[in-house]
Amino acid sequence: MHAWPASEVPALPGQGRDLRIHDTATGGLTPLDPGPVARIYVCGITPYDATHIGHAATYNAFDLVQRVWLDTKRQVHYVQNVTDIDDPLLERAERDGVDWAALAERETRLFREDMTALRMLPPQQYIGAVEAIPGIVPLVERLRDLGAAYELDDDVYFSVESDPNFGRVSNLDAAAMRLLSAERGGDPDRPGKKNPLDPMLWMAAREGEPSWDGGSLGRGRPGWHIECVAIALDHLGMGFDVQGGGSDLVFPHHEMGASHAQVLTGEFPMAKAYVHAGMVALHGEKMSKSKGNLVFVSRLRRDGVDPAAIRLALLAHHYRADWEWTDQVLLDAGIRLEHWRAAVSRPDGPPAEALVEEIREALSNDLDAPAALAAVDRWAVTQEQNGGTDAGAPGIVSRAVDALLGVAL
Incomplete structure (x- = not known):
């Protein structure tokens, strides 16, 4: 599966800061x-x-991680x-x-188009389940x-008790885990499981549903968590730097995936940091497909909204915060x-080197994009009110906003 084209990331003077x-x-x-x-x-x-x-909002957060590292x-x-x-999907x-x-191909194609429009840097490997x-x-x-998996009516389950480090991603108690498991694709009440929290690794073929050759497992299809584990281990190996996603993936997805990988390799941890973006709400409820309260990037674009404005709307909120989308x-x-565009369109401006360092410092501090935006706002106000004599400043600001925040001015 192919990803989307990469936008150019301008080089900036000086050196970026560790995250x-x-x-x-x-x-x-x-x-x-x-x-x-x-x-x-x-x-x-x-x-x-x-x-x-x-x-x-989620992919914007991890795009910022990439941009900090590239800097x-x-x-x-x-x-x-x-x-x-x-x-x-079925x-x-x-x-x-x-x-x-x-359906999967159509929506994946639309996702690629939206990511391209928003100037999200693409992955080197974009792999379908x-x-x-x-x-x-x-x-x-x-x-x-x-001995870390067992069969139940031809399905194969992972035994969470096989991983001594199970629970160290989410740090939740058993009752909270069971509740979230039921809400997020698990089957804690299925009779015959060794532990209610045990997740499915391989689902045996069901009548009328697609299935694939599973070798000694029989025909079927993979569970959700093992999919990401296989892809991550194949392309990154254990101990990679960041495992990312929305906060709704902390449990069970990232918890289970970590346990799968740790048992398979005998190593700990799967990732050096588990990083999660907050949820976006609409009309007081979390934006989700199940609720149908969605604002689509593609529809905003069709309505003539500049993708750079969409990106700035995302950047105005700290990536870990839960927030509400409004007009x-x-x-x-x-x-x-x-x-901002008016400010950088002038031939001269106030010196920009200090602004670049402010943006770098803000992003290195847990991706504090709102602080970075506020710094650019201050430079733009100074430009508007007092102007400047540095002919290179507007270009530096434009390149910095593009390279570090992904916003093309």
Whole structure:
């Protein structure tokens, strides 16, 4: 599966700063010091209704991570999956009377278009669950051989008790885990499971549903968590720098994935930092496909909204915060964009080197994009009120906003 084209990232004078970021597993800021190549895995969409503002907010956060690393002159190895086979996708296809594979392809294509418009840097590997199946099957078989998996009516489950570090990503108690498992695709009440929290690794073929050859597992399809594990281990290996996604993935998805990988490899942890973006609400409720309260990037673009304004609307909120999308949020972003563009269009301006360092410092401090925006606002106000004599300043500001914030002025 191919990703989307990369926008050029301008080079800036000076040196970027290492990133300190909030790690869900420890509950505090973690300084990240990757090697020459920083490694990041971000969980992708289930392509049955893309791309809403909640998606865009999540991928914007991890785009900032990449931009901070690139500014330190590192290379970035970024991997993202597409869950192009799962129950929600099949249910939507049946509801709409369309082929599930065609639906997945259509929505994935739309997602690529939206990511391109928003200037999100693409992953080096963009892998669908279906194409990953040949690598998933051996992992499930190995977990079974290790005694960490068991069969139940031809389905295969992972035993969470096989990982002594289970629970160290989310730090939730058993009752909270069970509740979230039931809400987020698990089946804690299924009779016969060794532990209610045990997640499915391989679902045996069901009548009328797609299935694939699973070797000794029989025909079926993979569970949700093992999909990401197989892709991440194949392309990044253990101990990569950042595992990213929305905060709704902390449990069970990232918790279970970490346990799968740790049992498979005997190493801990799967990722050095587990980083999660907040949820976006609309009309007082979390924006979600199940509720149908979605604002789509593609529809905003069709209505003539500048993608740079959409991106500024996202950047106006700290990535970890839960916030609400409103017409005013977008209006404010559009006004800010016009103000910035007017400021950099002048032939001279106030010196910009200090501004570049302010943006760098803000982003290195747990991706504090609102503080970075405020710094650019101050420079633009000074430009408007007093002007300046530095002929290179407007160009430096324009390049810095593009390179570090992904906003083309």
